[in-house]
Amino acid sequence: MGLLTKEIERAPCTVEISHCFESLHAHVRFNNGAVIYPGDEVKVQGPEIMAAFGEVVSEDREAIIVRASKLEQLWTRLTGDFEVMELCEFSFSEEVTL
Amino acid sequence: MNMQVPQNSRTSGATHTADATTVEESLAIQEEQAKYDDKFATETAMANTLLTPRFYTTDFDELDAINVDGIRAEWDELIAQMEADPNKGHFKKNEDWDHVDWENMEPQLKKEFIDFLISSCTAEFSGCVLYKEMKRRGNNKDITQLFQLMARDEARHAGFINDALREAGLRVNLGFLTQSKKYTYFRPKFIYYATYLSEKIGYARYITIFRHLQEHPEHRFHPIFKWFEEWCNDEFSHGEAFALLMKTDPKLTSGRNVLWIKFFLTAVYATMYVRDHQRPAFHKALGVDPDWYAHEVFTKTSELTKQIFPITLDIEHPRWQPTLERLQRANVQIAYGKKQGGLGGKIKEWLGSAKAASCFVSLYAIPANKHKVPKITRLVPAY
Numbered sequence A: 001m002g003l004l005t006k007e008i009e010r011a012p013c014t015v016e017i018s019h020c021f022e023s024l025h026a027h028v029r030f031n032n033g034a035v036i037y038p039g040d041e042v043k044v045q046g047p048e049i050m051a052a053f054g055e056v057v058s059e060d061r062e063a064i065i066v067r068a069s070k071l072e073q074l075w076t077r078l079t080g081d082f083e084v085m086e087l088c089e090f091s092f093s094e095e096v097t098l
Numbered sequence B: 001m002n003m004q005v006p007q008n009s010r011t012s013g014a015t016h017t018a019d020a021t022t023v024e025e026s027l028a029i030q031e032e033q034a035k036y037d038d039k040f041a042t043e044t045a046m047a048n049t050l051l052t053p054r055f056y057t058t059d060f061d062e063l064d065a066i067n068v069d070g071i072r073a074e075w076d077e078l079i080a081q082m083e084a085d086p087n088k089g090h091f092k093k094n095e096d097w098d099h100v101d102w103e104n105m106e107p108q109l110k111k112e113f114i115d116f117l118i119s120s121c122t123a124e125f126s127g128c129v130l131y132k133e134m135k136r137r138g139n140n141k142d143i144t145q146l147f148q149l150m151a152r153d154e155a156r157h158a159g160f161i162n163d164a165l166r167e168a169g170l171r172v173n174l175g176f177l178t179q180s181k182k183y184t185y186f187r188p189k190f191i192y193y194a195t196y197l198s199e200k201i202g203y204a205r206y207i208t209i210f211r212h213l214q215e216h217p218e219h220r221f222h223p224i225f226k227w228f229e230e231w232c233n234d235e236f237s238h239g240e241a242f243a244l245l246m247k248t249d250p251k252l253t254s255g256r257n258v259l260w261i262k263f264f265l266t267a268v269y270a271t272m273y274v275r276d277h278q279r280p281a282f283h284k285a286l287g288v289d290p291d292w293y294a295h296e297v298f299t300k301t302s303e304l305t306k307q308i309f310p311i312t313l314d315i316e317h318p319r320w321q322p323t324l325e326r327l328q329r330a331n332v333q334i335a336y337g338k339k340q341g342g343l344g345g346k347i348k349e350w351l352g353s354a355k356a357a358s359c360f361v362s363l364y365a366i367p368a369n370k371h372k373v374p375k376i377t378r379l380v381p382a383y
Helices: A070-087 B022-046 B060-064 B069-084 B108-137 B141-167 B188-215 B224-246 B259-277 B278-288 B290-305 B322-338 B343-367
Strands: A007-019 A025-032 A041-044 A057-068 B047-050 B056-057 B170-175 B180-187
Touching: A007 B259, A025 B108, A025 B141, A070 B022, A070 B180, A070 B188, B056 B060, B056 B108, B060 B108, B060 B343, B069 B141, B069 B224, B108 B170, B108 B278, B141 B170, B141 B224, B170 B259, B188 B278, B188 B290, B259 B290, B259 B343, B278 B290, B322 B343
Parallel strands: B047 B170, B056 B180
Antiparallel strands: A007 A025, A007 A057, A041 A057, A041 B180
């Protein structure tokens, strides 16, 4: 990893989307053990994966991981905390009026 | 691989691609399913709502290093309770789910209520993504087991809210994974403070509405409120888990970290106050005065957080309420400035931001109430 350069990596992954009453979830698992670090960007390749209501869809795809540069990683570690309030749930969006 | 669980069963032969014996049969089932999905989507003209959760990383080594042996008895009791899954099967519609007259719902109320459903669904969903990530990346069995259980609850809640959204003609789109997403970073302790508070205040919010509607059922404009009690009991146990995680390291709740705790308490209470006051139609329909509601929720949350935090905010202080009101007005001013645009708008926005910042500082500067943290942390929902 360079100080300023980004590296691009491809990783096989499995995407699971559940659009069921019992569970609404969507997860990506990298099948080659790739690990995501702060500031990295991930994009699953191919068309949008849609699950109709009542379905669980699991697909093997490829993901492109754009690795953050060393500097960007450091920056994300230092500043990420400023956004920590978004972990809190307030029932409503931040829009003042709808 | 494409596993599909069709919602409707068909009348003859195999109904699932997994049961198909020939390629032709399998293709026919898939084609039939596609037709059904398209027809359903067109007929109902469902609006698509793209869920946009955020993605986080944290210091997973620090999570792995947590040792719950010092609080083993309390920990095991909580995990056993979560594993017993008392709410399994609860989150489904039954005869208590009254008909909802979406057509005739007052338009402003409808907008605010849908905002409530979408925001709640996104929050549950994001929680599920975060917890699942912690489960997957961790190597400490105690920790991964906890996060797995919490991810289960969040996904279940999201599914339940999603069902209510479908009834309102809104289709949640989970296609966000194929969009580029950046992973941000939070320190574990910030995740504990923020999530602990969010779960406990969530419990206080839901139980207050639930008890209020028990006394005033005429204000229950949607059946989902009947499910709030069990729902918030899940939030309560998640909060218990974070309290125990913080208990494993006394440094997290002492010394300079107390200033962080005060920061989170102030930020969470203030944000809740502002957001609730932005949804007047919702609160009017429930017959709830948002000022009374805020005070009630803060009182309950403060009582609960005494289990682990050595301070609570002095919400009876003479400066507390008027400053919250000023903060709310400053927030409206910022929004008006943004909407107005131009130089005049920008100035309005800046002035609003300066006012909001000074309100926050003023709230933060109110001396906190100090108290002794009890030896036994675990609580049971009692409101």
